[in-house]
Amino acid sequence: MRPTASRLLNILVPVKRTIDYAVKIRVNPDQKGVDLNVKHSMNPFDEIAVEEAVRLREKLKDAVKSIKVVTIGGTKSQETLRTALAMGADSGIHVSLADSDPTPEPLGVAKALRAVIEREKAKTPVDLVILGKQAIDDDSSQTGQMLAGLLNWPQATFASKLVVDAEKKEANVTREIDGGLEELKCRLPLVVTTDLRLNEPRYASLPNIMKAKKKPIEKITPADLGVDLAPRLETLKVAEPPKRVGGGKVENVDQLIEKLKEAGITAVKA
């Protein structure tokens, strides 16, 4: 039985171009930022999000109508979209900023994403937004939550398992929380953020990268969306964490006990 039109899912996956995870971060001399003249790639948690969308389609087949990826940034952000398209997304939206513009903040991103979702409502209403739980550059872990709040949609964050029932328009999400796992049943439309343990992203093979060049990327501006992405926060200072003070060696057990006493650790009564 082919799924009826009302039950076809449209998935939106926002992705971010961040400094590659393997790069050693260097703070700039002015202590206002880090050296950005290094290798960049898609935020690893966003790779997991794209992978999850592609796997959903492999599982639900025709029930997934479209997988769109969206990014906000300068010209090089398009490469991130191309990687996502090579992994299996259908089309991309590039909200383009000037290369000199500062990286947008989570609230700005959430507002822009809401505007994109509003824009898509007529033709391809979004049923599921899958985001990385945080970006490895700012580690805010706010965008998904803020987006859900702005849209007034349910949210399931830090997902380690996602099962979608397209017919019922429901999802069962397992979340990683302190002390274990939590299972939620949510109605669509839904915002999900991905935890590391959700899946292992595929590598975009060369043939797929070539095929992805033909997939469409729509370019729009924040003005088109009616969103102001000017930062509201001012970075006062960026510095490296203090160097860990080395441990000392002791000669015997008595010395160890002395050092522990000096540190204020008292013996437990037997």
Added chain:
Amino acid sequence: MPTPQASQATRHRVLALYKELHRLGRDYPDPTYNFHGKLRGLFEKNKNLTDPAEIEKAIKLGEYIRNETLALYSLRKYRHLKRMYPLDSKADPPS
């Protein structure tokens, strides 16, 4: 004797494999390991093979190395992320 079409198809496979491995080699984590040099050398060594069984064996080895390299990259990334974002949020941050 392989047909001209078969050797064309094989040629295409070999070239595609080479390009794929070459592109992968750009991300190799150890800068002292001469990935591209070894890649070129291994392909050149086998360039005069004619027996289809031997050619297939060589291609399979190339594909094996490609899969192993991919596994290396994804494991390395996973381990790094696991260390940086531990499940137990009360654990000490890594040094």
